[in-house]
Amino acid sequence: MSGKLFVGGNWKMNCSKKQADEIIAMLVKGPLSKNAEIVIAPPALYLEYVKSKAPAGVDVAAQNCYKEASGAFTGEISPAMIKDIGVEWVILGHSERRAIFKEDDALIGAKVKHALSAGLKVIACVGETLQERESNKTEEVVFRQTKAIAENITTWENVVLAYEPVWAIGTGKTASPEQAQEVHLKLREFLKKDFNKDLRIIYGGSVTGKNCKELSAQKDVDGFLVGGASLKPEFIEIINARG
């Protein structure tokens, strides 16, 4: 899919207010390519603060939300609350949510549906573990996860699909540009065949200033979801990967 390079920065459970200020100062200084769509995802506690300080052209995302608008769900936040503070995006289905917090395809699908109906835009994540890749199950796993998401999409233009092989997340072991391209193309073909739709498909997993250019040059890589490097100065290099 052509268009701007989509660059998401997932801060995960990192940063203090002071560190948030430092990252924002780095983004204010830039330079930020006009050919990039930038979305940063701080922890929920800092969403409103980061939103108020982020420079023009940098959007903000929550890292998760629940599938209901309100109620007795201690510890959760709803899409309505995210919208209420002026934040437009949410990340759903991240592999850390799947593995550590035991979120399954059905819950992720329900979250996608509700977030979209509340007017949020969604970065929905899929990806196989090392064991699944080594037993040739990559396709089966990412198709199953993508199907559970796609079946719940009502507004396709408001969804970005993030392919994040679990073995590449936070490990320094990036998928090669060929490995990323291969899965992205398969996902695109799957969406076309089963849903007659296209989505922006971004790559996540140890993206750095060093490997971003080659990855971003792949035909079916529409951008990145960056973890660790989104907290560092090299995030600017990644934003500018395509110039």
Ligand SMILES: O=C[C@H](O)COP(=O)(O)O
């Ligand atoms: O959401 C981001 C991904 O989990 C990638 O994290 P990473 O860049 O630290 O490997």
